[in-house]
Amino acid sequence: MPTVLFVDDDMALRNQLRTIFETGSGFDACVEARNGVEALATVKRQSPNLAVLDFSLPDIDGIDLARKLRAMIPELPIFVMMTDCSMSVEKKALSSGISAVFSKLDDLATLLANARAVCGIE
Secondary structure (H helix, E strand, O other): OOEEEEEOOOHHHHHHHHHHHHOOOOOOEEEEEOOHHHHHHHHHHOOOOEEEEEOEOOOOEHHHHHHHHHHHOOOOOEEEEEOOOOHHHHHHHHHOOOOEEEEOOOOHHHHHHHHHHHOOOO
16 A cells, blocks of 8 residues: 655644545555655655655755655655645646645645545555
8 A cells, every 4th residue: 555755844734634644545654754854864764655745845845855756766746735826836846747736725635636546546
């Protein structure tokens, strides 16, 4: 079963995502990181099947972190979440190899549905 990596400096959001993904969603495990440094170290120890990144991390932006993760695991699907999603930022993210962009303010069920789809969970 797939493992998902959440990278966000907001512990409350990470807890909310963990609850959603661990409640009968078909994901085996959730791993977390508070910033880019932790995310890169986590990926070296454990290869997730999906990464869900905050766009605005304290040490690196989500697009730069996505590039680094993609260099480590080229086939890794990467979702980015942001509070204020502009069309230009979304286009930049998608052209950088990010699989999808989500608003933190939207229903997280959409995020979960897309995560299940990219990981092949029926």
